[in-house]
Amino acid sequence: MTQLFGAIGIAGTGVTVYRKWLDAVSDNIANLNDAKPTSQAAFQARYVIAQAVHYGKGDGGVEIGGTALGDPNGRLVYEPTNPIADENGYVRYPDIDLGSQMGQLIMAQRGYEANLSVVDRAKDAYEAALNIGKG
Amino acid sequence: MSIDAIAPVAGLTAPVLNLGATSAAPPASGDFASQLSASLQHLQDMQTNTDNLAVQAATGQLADVHDYIIAATEANLTTQLAVQVRNKALDAFNEIMRMQA
Numbered sequence: 001m002t003q004l005f006g007a008i009g010i011a012g013t014g015v016t017v018y019r020k021w022l023d024a025v026s027d028n029i030a031n032l033n034d035a036k037p038t039s040q041a042a043f044q045a046r047y048v049i050a051q052a053v054h055y056g057k058g059d060g061g062v063e064i065g066g067t068a069l070g071d072p073n074g075r076l077v078y079e080p081t082n083p084i085a086d087e088n089g090y091v092r093y094p095d096i097d098l099g100s101q102m103g104q105l106i107m108a109q110r111g112y113e114a115n116l117s118v119v120d121r122a123k124d125a126y127e128a129a130l131n132i133g134k135g
Numbered sequence: 136m137s138i139d140a141i142a143p144v145a146g147l148t149a150p151v152l153n154l155g156a157t158s159a160a161p162p163a164s165g166d167f168a169s170q171l172s173a174s175l176q177h178l179q180d181m182q183t184n185t186d187n188l189a190v191q192a193a194t195g196q197l198a199d200v201h202d203y204i205i206a207a208t209e210a211n212l213t214t215q216l217a218v219q220v221r222n223k224a225l226d227a228f229n230e231i232m233r234m235q236a
Contacts, residue, residue, distance in 0.1 A: 004213070004216075005209050005212055005213070008205055008208060008209055008212075009205070009209070012201060012202065012205040015199070015201045015205075016199055016201070016202070019199060019201075116201065119201075119205060119208070123208055123212065126212050127212070127215070130212070130215045130216055130219055133219075133223070134219070
């Protein structure tokens with residue numbers, strides 16, 4: 001069943017998804033340099049999985065289908081001065097590429113803004129319809 | 136060359152005022168008054184939802200800023216639509232009242 005002012009609600013689901021993507025990227029960047037002992041798993045990067053709501057039927061929109069996690073093995077770095085280094089002098093860092101995260105950050109921000117401009121345009125369009133016969 | 140006659144305009148049988156109500160208001164059938172009250176109920180629900188989100192924003196529990204703004208925008212548009220329909224209905228009523236016996 002189509003909803004009244006559907007475009008606004010659908011774009012709103014898109015904004016929510018991009019907000020969660022932004023959250024995931026900021027989490028990944030915040031934990032970029034978390035050193036862990038080699039006996040423990042490294043911080044796992046978070047990747048959101050977006051999927052359509054009732055694709056082709058229903059109200060439309062997008063939702064988060066789940067979160068995928070990165071490699072728990074991370075990468076081993078030789079840092080013998082680190083207090084948590086093992087006997088061979090290695091610590092475990094998360095396997096996150098800052099450049100890739102920055103690229104995702106820009107995409108998430110642009111997607112967020114794109115959905116908000118859909119909301120804005122839809123509002124203007126609906127208001128134009130409501131102005132029919134005014135005055 | 137013959138020109139086809141203009142087809143008659145189909146009657147306005149579709150529900151006049153169904154403000155996007157999905158479950159609250161059954162579409163079609165029902166007289167104008169019941170449809171109007173169902174639509175106003177839908178509008179009331181929308182306003183209540185917006186109020187709740189405003190309280191969440193004030194108390195810092197709001198997860199998504201845009202949720203509140205979008206709810207407020209939709210409530211605003213729905214109110215405008217209800218006012219427009221009210222104006223049109225009132226115009227029709229006044230027009231009939233102006234008729235001479």
